Amino acid sequence: MRIDGTEGQVQANKQVLGMKERGQVPDKDPWPVAPEVRKMGVKGPSFKPQMEGVKQTLRVTNPLARECLGELMGTFVLLMFGCSASAQVKTSRETKGQYLSANMAFSVGVMSAMYLCKGISGAHLNPAVTLSFCSLGRVPWVKLLPYALCQVLGAYLASGLVFLVYYDAIMDFSGGNLTVYGANETASIFATYPGEHLSLSSSILDQVVGTAMLMLCILPLDDQKNSPAPDALIPPIVAVVVLGIGMSMSSNCGGAINPARDLGPRLLTLTAGWGTEVFTCYNYWFWVPMMAPLLGGMVGSGMYLVFIAWHLPDLPTNPPIDSFSTKPTTEVWAQPPAPEKEGVELKTAVF
Template sequence: LTLDMLKLHLLRVRNALVRECMAEFLGTFVLLLFGCAAAAQVKTSRETKGQFLSVNMSFSVGVMSAMYLTKGITGAHLNPAVTLSFCVLGQVPWSRLAPYSLSQLLGAYVASGLVYLIYYDAIMEFSGGVLTVIGPNETASIFATYPTEHLTLGRSFLDQVVGTGMLLLCILCLGEKRNTPAPPGLIPPIVAAIVLGISVSMSGNCGGAINPARDLGPRLFTLTAGWGTEVFTCYNYWFWVPILAPLVGGVLGSCVYLVFIHWQLPDPDPADDFFVLSTISDKIKQPSTKWESEAELKSAHL
């Protein structure tokens, strides 16, 4: 064995779930590092080094980068609302929901900590050394999302339900072979464009989290880094909205996709089904023939 082969043999994680959790952790870490770093730059420079659009674009670039990075391992969920929706749709086992969500949460937390270290001096200079959640020199919004003062609790909940519902509605069609599927290599930038569209149109009310891990991970970090319990108690304990509402919105968006699109598409071409069945039959009749891929083997069991 060569040295490189030996390293690969020793360092490759054997447990599939652990590998998937590592991917979800790193992907969410990359997503939040891009987004929160941009928010820190815009906030601490008092919008002299970027504007609100800069943050939206950075989160979108983070989505695209994270998807290219992890899509081959888990499909790049990066969001508990996405994982929950895929579980409801039967595309992901329910046993993956908790491990994926915790990995995403941890990735968001660690990314927030790194952004804090990178921008520590700027944050302290901007805030005068006082870490606050509300006020002209607040810095908590660099990390987690917060509502505008005029927004009601019910309206903010609706805001997050609609935003996350649009996310799932628009991404579920990308792999639909009976519709107009996107080329696999272009799915990450397409999803990034969808996220950007949602951000620039539906983030003015309460930051457009549309991702429980994206909000709760940084919020937990600010709790432990000196902002205190006010990150959870401010705005009449608003913190639960960007956690629960995206979960509801993701499932609703998935259901809308099923009812209005997926179940209404033309049935598969019988000729295609005959070809697939014939191919599988030929494989079964020839035991010595090796399956070309794991995906082909799985399709034979269906």
């Protein structure tokens, strides 16, 4: 006979009670026990937190190492979104997405990565951002190199995974010939390259201006003297800023504005079959998206200080003033209540 539902639970509880009376109840009961039966002294199932041991074994105790892991994973997520979208647009010959698709994917990647690791490392995701924060005194200089290396490594690993996911599509699109030049080039799926019309000075200016705009727009978001955004809304706001920069300042040379976003994928293409051409092409242009964003981040940070931050009023240090008095609120509330006069009824004013 099959017993289901409540009837089965009742019979199981009765069986447990019978074993309890005979002293046969094991330490770990194999049956779920109802609350009313548990009150009678019958133990329910005991579950050891199996994951706690794994957590203690794998938990990184060094604070800097934890932060570096956060930056690695954050940059990994950012590049997974961005490079995957670029691969889809390129290999489908824009039948499954357009240039805007890649810009939007990078923006979603920024938002997702920031939510992922902001609580651990601050979610810089960009050596130019880390350098700017170090120069502003927000981050110790000792963290600059470890952060940057982990950001590049995260970008490299993400690019490698994108290459594996889209390997067949890339080979079909390129005819098996992985190149930097030509109508069927595929190197731009991963790293950024200049337009044929672009001079070296213009490409440097492009990256400096783009990264300066990035820093100029994100620094006010957590400046308590300015109008800071709620902490939970900072990732989507930064994502919108990145989307705006990508939609308006990326046609010249891909809109890298992030040395890790460019160097990590470029190293992947070097090792995955494109060869040294990814570094030697366009007269060794690769250093522009590596160095110009660093300068641009410093320029944007300096502009924020000179034109905005140094002119903001200091945060109030005195108690707030009561709306109906010139005395501080604490002084108003500290005054003793007026004594009630005998025979006078006190009424509450309603406004």
